[in-house]
Amino acid sequence: MPELPIIAALPALRAALASNARVVLEAPPGAGKTTVVPLELLAASWRNPDDKILVLEPRQLAVRGAAARLAQLLGEPVGRTIGYRVRLDSKVSQETRVEVITEGILTRMIQDDPALEGVAAVVFDEFHERSLNADLGLALALDAQAVLRPDLRILIMSATLEAQRLGQWLPAPVVSSAGFLFPIDTHYLDPRRASSLPNKPNERLAELVPAQVRAALNTHAEGDILVFLPGVGDLQRSAGKLTDALADTVDLHLLHGELPLETQDAALRPARAGRRKVILATSIAETSLTIEGVRVVIDGGFARVPRFVPRTGFTTLETVPVARAAADQRRGRAGRLAPGTCYRLWTEAEHHNLPAHRPPEIHTADLSSLVLELALWGATEPTGLRWLDVPPVAAFAQARELLLRLGALANETKVTPHGRQLAALGLPPRLGHLVVRGQELGYGAAAGALAALLAERDLLRWASPTDTRPMLPDLRLRLEALESGRPPLPGLALHHATLQRVRDVARNLQARQRQAPAAAGYSAAQAPVGLLTALAYPDRLAQRETHDRLRLVTGQRVSLNTTDVDPQAEFFAVAHLAGTAAAPRATLAAPLGKDELELAFADQITTTDEVGYDVAAQRVSGRRVRRLGALLLSEAVIGQPDPALVSQALGTYLQEAGLSKLNWTAEARQLQQRLEFLHQQFPASEANPGEEWPTFNDKTLTRELTEWLGPHLTGLKTLADVQRLNLTEPLLARLPGGWNQRQVLDRLAPAALEVPSGSHIALDYSDPAAPVLAVKLQELFGLTETPTVAGGRVPLLLHLLSPGGRPAQVTRDLRSFWERGYFEVRKDLKGRYPRHPWPDKPMEHIPTKLTKKRLGQ
Template sequence: MSAAFRLPPFPDLPVVAALPELLAALETNARAVLEAPPGAGKTTVVPLALLAADWRAPAQKILVLEPRQLAARAAAARLAQLLGEPVGRTVGYRVRLDSKVSKDTRIEVITEGILTRMLQDDPALEEVACVVFDEFHERSLNADLGLALALDAQAVLRPELRIVLMSATLEAQRLGQWLPAPVVSSAGFLFPIETQYLDPRRAAALPNKPSERLAELVPAQVREALAAHAGDVLVFLPGVADLQRVGRKLSDSLPPTTDLHLLHGELPLDAQDAALRPAPAGRRKVILATSIAETSLTIEGVRVVIDGGFARVPRFVPRTGFTTLETVPVARASADQRRGRAGRLAPGTCYRLWTEAEQHQLPAHRPPEIHTADLSGLVLELALWGAADPTSLRWLDVPPAAAVAQARELLLRLGALKNEEAGRRNEGVAAGNNFSFLLPTSSLKLTPTPHGRQLAKLGLPPRLGHLVVRGTELGHGPAAAALAALLAERDLLRWATPNDPRPLPPDLRLRLEALASGRAPLPGLALHHATLQRVRDVARHLQSRQGSSKDNALTQSLAAAPVGLLTALAYPDRLAQREAPDRLRLVTGQRVSLKTEDVDPQATFFAVAYLAGTAAAPRATLAAPLDREELETAFVEQILTTDEVRYDPTTQRVAGRRVRRLGALLLSETTIGQPNAALVAQALLGYLQEAGLSKLNWTAGAHQLRQRLEFLHQLVGGEPWPSFGDDALLADLPTWLGPHLAGLKSLDQVQRLDLVEPLLARLPGGWAQRQELDRLAPAALEVPSGSHVTLDYADPTTPVLAVKLQELFGLTETPTVAAGRVPLLLHLLSPGGRPAQVTRDLRSFWEKGYFEVRKDLKGRYPRHPWPDKPMEHIPTKLTKKRLGTS
């Protein structure tokens, strides 16, 4: 043990027994995994034990990462208490907008994102002896990123840096094999916990919607638990709205000696602390909490846990770029963590508000956040680290390629990254069906720009960082900081009447008005005052980071702020144009619902900040009107002027227009009198591809040629004979028909084209292949009578020769095509031209079938020859009289 630090007496916790093995492992290994179940005391004891290790220099720190601010502050308080010191001396903490550290601090409890900033500022972490990832099983995005960077720093710069992963689940073995690192297991300790499930009959009568289900179940379960058990009650609910809804139902029905507390990450610190403190003597507590209370916290006095069984998780959709919050069933590992809260300090009870059968259907673990999150911040940090390719680092789960590509495109668009190799941009798309101004990012060498470095230091998502920096450069610093703070936190508005089912007004300007005045902007609305204060704190912090602390002119600066323009800076891919009173078209081409009268009934353009609903049916929940001039000035480099020519089926001619577009947004258009000939041809092709091949002039010769070519394609199974089916011809229409449309201006002119030459030109072998076509699939066949009979290739598997049977007299073998490989199907016709027999075996017909046919037809066609020996008779298409026989 280091002589620089004396360990205090440890509390009687199970993890103490595992400390010698853990410390011994770290003497010979730079990495270790500690598996310690809930209640083992790992957060309380391990950092202090590491502080006394011989490999730590006296001035070096132990960093302890916690997934949440509340857990970080609580862990620091508990560690400092064991030392008999105030927080900020030997043990301190740093979280967003709050810190308590000093020059004497040697254990620093931080939230996971802060480690990334520390590594970017000092990649070697010279002042750090060990980084402890507590509750690593939660697999937050920041924890995965921090670990990847720390492992890289350890491998390249600081091989002596210790890294400890602490996990409460059996994933520890997987972690140990992956690192690799020794795995130390600790026993856990929980008092006995009685677990009760929901009665199936009760469950069957409940609403399916989680919010309605919980609003009906939880209040009654809380009252029942208070009556049946001693101690405090901890209730797990998915989101803040659920906490408030249940809280309203409970506020007037709890015993007078019971206090109600809400616990979530957006509460002021004093409200969070009040929920964590033991209840005064003679009183009890009911704590309604989100998943913030799952791990790293021991709430003294809790003897009963009521688990609603749901969690709110973000879901990022790379195809749309939208992140939405979904309420999903809790994972079994999380449910076990929640249950453990009831048995930390005494025997307890856990009520699970789902059936025992449903328990077995829950997923074992929640997916790691890296699989479901927007990765723009991660990709920017990797670029700053010098690892533009995520696969160059070590990941327990590699970031998904689609989300990485989406993040790169956004960062390029924001100017946070640049392409070192070329800096190329593509020309966009005139049709507006896509909104990709950038080349595929997988092939580019991307490096951070000075602007990107600014964004990373703000500690905001890149979109909001871009809003702050660019907004400040445009002279709207206070408004940009305020808007970014608003968008970073939950909505500060609510309906004054509880349980009002209406969606809140989507106008972002109302939020800025409320932020400036501190009052509800419209009758019927009210404020979340805690959120209001937090937004103001974040806004002031952002202003100070930008070098300004002016706060006295907030009302005036927000009133004059171009809210739509500032919003567009953060969400350039969500610029929108009104299509209908209740619908917008985004710059990406996607349509979203929004009653524009709820924002500005006169506006044409909007900037959308938040979307809800589904990817198939999104709706804008926060938006602001955007002036056309502001739009065109801010995005001038992305506006394209193109000539568009379309075929008008009504007039049956092409019409041209010159359009200015920003992605899918149409800014202006004018008519073109004489469109470019190439564009006219493209318009005609576009119409034909939509209307189909039936609009072309399919003469008998062109029709048969296409069938002959398809026959050879199916015969050989492909090259050198390409398919001439509908799908193939439509897909290849520009190649084989396009050159023949030059100079044409109407569909009528197109329909005069003979398609024989365009079809033949599609053959890859030129003149030689045309000759081969005539040899293998001739258009007509000369029969013994001397006639040239057209072949029918309508069925590409069975070419047909339809000929009067008298013209085949003397022929004993069935005619073939494809150099003898395919016998023709003979339709032997009567003198009247009707089928008398169908056969592929001509010899057999003459020997057998012919005499039956002759018996039927000779009386009907007496003028035509019906010889007794057809294989020896002269073939003819003439009557007996003209043939000179009787």
Template sequence: MPDLPIIAALPALRAALAAHSRVVLEAPPGAGKTTVVPLELLAATWRNPADKILVLEPRQLAVRGAAARLAQLLGEPVGRTIGYRVRLDSKVSRETRVEVITEGILTRMIQDDPALEGVAAVVFDEFHERSLNADLGLALALDAQAVLRPELRILIMSATLEAQRLGQWLPAPVVSSAGFLFPIDTHYLDPRRASALPNKPNERLAELVPAQVRAALSTHPEGDILVFLPGVGDLQRSARKLTDALADHVDLHLLHGELPLETQDAALRPARAGRRKVILATSIAETSLTIEGVRVVIDGGFARVPRFVPRTGFTTLETVPVARAAADQRRGRAGRLGPGTCYRLWTEAEHHNLPAHRPPEIHTADLSSLVLELALWGAADPTSLRWLDVPPTAAFSQARDLLVRLGALEIIKNEELKFKNEVVSNGSSGIKAHNPSAEQPIFNSALKPTAHGRKLAALGLPPRLGHLVVRGQELGHGSAAAALAALLAERDLLRWASPTDTRPAPPDLRLRLEAYANGRAPLPGLALHHATLQRVRDVARNLMNRLGLREPSSNQAIMQSPVGLLTALAYPDRLAQRETHDRLRLVTGQRVSLNTTEVDPQATFFAVAHLAGTSSAPRATLAAPLEQDELETAFADQITITDEVRYDPTAQRVTGRRMRRLGALLLAETVIGQPEPALVVRALLSYLQEVGISKLNWTPAARQLQQRLEFMRQHFPASESTLEEERWPAFDEETLAHELAEWLGPHLTGLKTLSDVQRLDLTEPLLARLPGGWNQRQTLDRFAPAALEVPSGSHITLDYSDGAAPVLAVKLQELFGLTETPTVAGGRVPLLLHLLSPGGRPAQVTRDLRSFWERGYFEVRKDLKGRYPRHPWPDKPMEHIPTRLTKKRLGQ
């Protein structure tokens, strides 16, 4: 057994596992937990000698590496006591007692056997990475342990997660181990150099990494160098710059998950005597691996992470700054076997601003696989299981809706809500229990997996691709569907042949299927990634075997398959219609960019498989054309026929079209000669709400009526009346615009143009809003009359534009003999008198008529009598006869 820091923690770990079924082991990078702990569990007294220990690792590379190291320590080949199982590959036997697996394998095992018979312990290694599969596997394992296997041990090993929080949540004892064996000298980027660098991560790293590698090789004459970069493209760019710049005794290796096993193993093996290695790696090398000979780590400081946006249903890869916890993991690679050095390509000030941890994948991922697994488990409500972080509601709902759309789930309404502490019997998953400590009810609907959904889950593919394979087989294109699903599940196998050409390959998905079938690049200037091709073929072959299909003897069947239709089966929410040569409209209504001339310049409809860019500006990177008849046949049940009637400002009338649509995609349209009257009214109202009610026929009488009605509401508020029919609704412009359909709509029947509407008298529509009918109209005329009879006998129109002070504008001679100011609103509101000269110009404004006659009148008379000598200007206006006539016509 190697002399590692974890050795000192083993007595406490043994005691904890002997007394508890759940334990947390906190061990920093380099402590040796992956190498030592599984072998220690083999000797545990609580383990039946025939039972297995399952050790979960986050990546296939880590699985094979951990199994090889454990087997080496036992002096055995992999496949005897120590075995492993990953997708498409396994080495196990009847003798295997420690099985190292990827996290997704546990989900399949526990779904097939909820009691995990023959398993003594499940070890979650590197749990701090918080992958979606690890969170799901732990939730299912805890549920199974609670009901079926209380003796099952669950050990969670973590390097950087807050172990105390995890221990309190389980609950479980926490055992801690010491950290690195060897010191690590850490260097940061000079701030002055950092300020001169490009902002884009790929440009920044392309400038920094090659120079730092050369400097490290010169500064450190011994040991290998491990470089962390965010993505495969960054690895390839740096490799091109380093290929001719390295000394003859330095070997350059790339390390990422898409490489063949032999290429990955070559990167992990110690360098030969007299030689050195430079390993350019993605985050695959952060944990669970000890790469012998590495003494120097160069950390680019970025990671590629998927971001799922429930609102759009898109998952895109983003390059983001690395978290501090991940940076510590990377740094630890340099101190595994001796003193080391870490070069961080960011400043020390920037380091303090990095996030402490990367967010759990459950917060950022597409949850469709998780939702399907929960339905198979019998958990309609995700909160019925135990989660360190509960799946987000929006992403969970979006995934559920997608699975229903794919036919993988059906929603069964349940009026009698069952509670989480009820034990549920599920035919596929065995007996399971919800969290007995919870008291909240589960969702008011059950998510029941269909037979189709069970087939999808058994394939081990994301639900979309599983649906493509199963439905494709039913349509008679099983081999092509398996090949297409494999292509979409793996890294792109096409690239430009020129090493300096970093553009993405053309987006036409048919080119990939052609390359798959023929084994060569489909166009001049393109190159084929042969390792990826081999992996795609392996995946496709495995799918065909599981479906009982034979590999086609001729490639023509695959090349002539309806690629667009098959792609649409997997991505029904990404059916698209051309808007311009470089823009598509998705069935959801969102726009995405695509240079359609690179796919099919004649096609109208497309199926989009992969998207890049941002959620606000997505870009289609893989797509295929499909015929309209294919689309209409496959999605016939989703096609709708609606009449679209709208006001056309150019034609200045209401026009109608009958639309056949699939979501936001327009399949066909015809002109409607006589649209439904109700739709015509709706179109007119919609246009009026758009342009504003000022376009209506607001004659002086209509405008005054609106103002009189609003005056009544202001002075007779609803609080003064207990009867609905006596209340005065609001007649302000905002309310009238908001309620346009209610008060104007009934009067638009039969009208088709704005001119028709503008000839409509508004008085009756306005009065019709009054809840009290005729009686309230009478009250309106009594308390807010349109005109007032003055002493001269004239009927003067009142101005209610200011509801607080209605105006009576009248020649002052017509009010002779009137001593009190006229009022409205039953005497509540005195009128504001605009007393006019004989020429109709304002002479005085007052609300106190008596005071005016007594004082103000004589000043006005002095000013105006000489200008209007033919009109009466008596000395006693309060006693004079009112008149609208001159003195001559009065006979004076």
């Protein structure tokens, strides 16, 4: 057993596991927990000699690496005491007692055998990565332990997780181990250099990484260099710039999860004598692995993470700044076996602004697989299990809705036989549905191949490494390449490792579906690729709107250059999306015919009469339409639409266009203002039930237009018809008190007032706080008190007019005007209007609208 820091913590770990079913082990990078702890558990007194220890790792590369190292320590080949199991590959035997597995394998094992018979302990290694599968596996294991297996040990090992929080939540004792790293000299990017770089991560890294690799090779005479980049595309761009720039003694390796095992192993093996390695890696190399020979780490500072948006149902990959905890993990790769150096391609100031930890995947992922697994487990809601972080409500509901649409659930909790088939395939539910339904339609081989293509990384690339154009989105090209093993078009090349992996997955799916492989089974010419894609993504059926834009069945718009897929097609099935939730773009799609769409989704197609207002014709028109969600399949004009729908369409248009489109005669506008005046003067609290004065302001009338005007639109079809409609009756109909309240209206807010001269003068209620009586002052001679409305509550604002009809005085106190203001007005106007009476005693004079001559004076 190697001398590692974890050795000192083993007595405390043994004691904790002897008396507790759950234990947390906190061990920093370099402690040796992955190498030492599984072998220590083999000798535990609480383990039956025939029982297994399951060790969970987050990645296949870590699974194989850990199994190989453990077997080496025992002096055995992998497959005897130490074995491993990953998707499509396993090395186990009847002698195997420590089985290293990927986290998703545990879910299948525990679903098949909830008691985990023959398993003594489950070890969650690198739990701080907080993958969705690890959280699900832990929730199921805790439930099985609580109900069926109280003797089952659960050990959670983590390098950076807040162990005390985890220990309190379980609850469980926390055992801590020291870590060990050789000194690491850390360098940050010069701020002046950073200010001149492009903002886009891929452009920034393409400029920085090759130069830093060359500088590091010149500065450090010994040791290999490990470079962290966010995605495979970044690896390939940097490799293209380095291939011809490295010395003959330097080997360049790529390291990511899609590579063949032998290629990954070559990157991990020590360099040959006299040679050095440069390893361009994704975050796959952050944890669980010790890559012998690495003395220098160059960290690009970014990671590629999936982001699921429940509002749209889209999952897109985003390039985001690395978290500080992950950056520390990456840095530690340089000091595992000797003193090292880390170059961080960001400034020290930027480092302090990085997030402390990356969010758990359960907060950002599509939860459809998790929801299906919980339904199989019998958990009706996620709250029925224990979670360190509970699945988000919106994403959980979105996933359940998808499973109902796919037929995997019969209701919110019951799994259908079809759903059990999907879970057994080990694919995301969408792709499992594609495989099962595709076989039922007679396209099993093509469906399996397509599912494999969609589950893996794109197998196509541009032949030129400097070509940065988006890859052609046509899915049919991938199936052609998969069948022939050759690039489908000039200028394209294949990722041969991905090609082989896709073929392996496809063959495995065919075998599990009990279908004999067919040589031409992948042929795009013989398989309806668009239809098969639509089976997996029924919510991404799309219709062309323009040459570069599609409308999805959900109504969402996505960009796609349709000439890159099929310039004649009207309908498409979209598989993969990129960009942002606000501006998504289709990166994988296939055309499908209208007849295919109508046949496959016949039960979802609706036929409705759509009646709407045609602004150009200024009238209501109707059409009978057939739709699949937001996709328009056909339409025909309706000669005589339903009158109720016509009225509704008119009302909707008027509500959107505004009250100005209505026939607002002076009488109608004054009526509206009188009613609003009474609403403000007589609050609802003062009224008897059914006698309230509702508001009549423009905002309310617009909002409720279809309610008060709708019944009066029956039989009307055009805007001209509407503009002949008298609004008086529709407005009065809003009064809850009926005819009696209308009479009260005339008493409290009369339309006109009879003045002493005998004239009936219309009142102006445009300002509900100050109704106006505008009248020639001679017509009020003899009137001493200001007239009122609202039952005496509100004195009228008198606009006293000259004989010429111009305002001479404004007042609410008529008596005061006669006593003082009148004489100033008379002095000013008598000379201009000598024919009209200007008496010395206006309060005693006969009111008149006539001149003195006509009065006989």
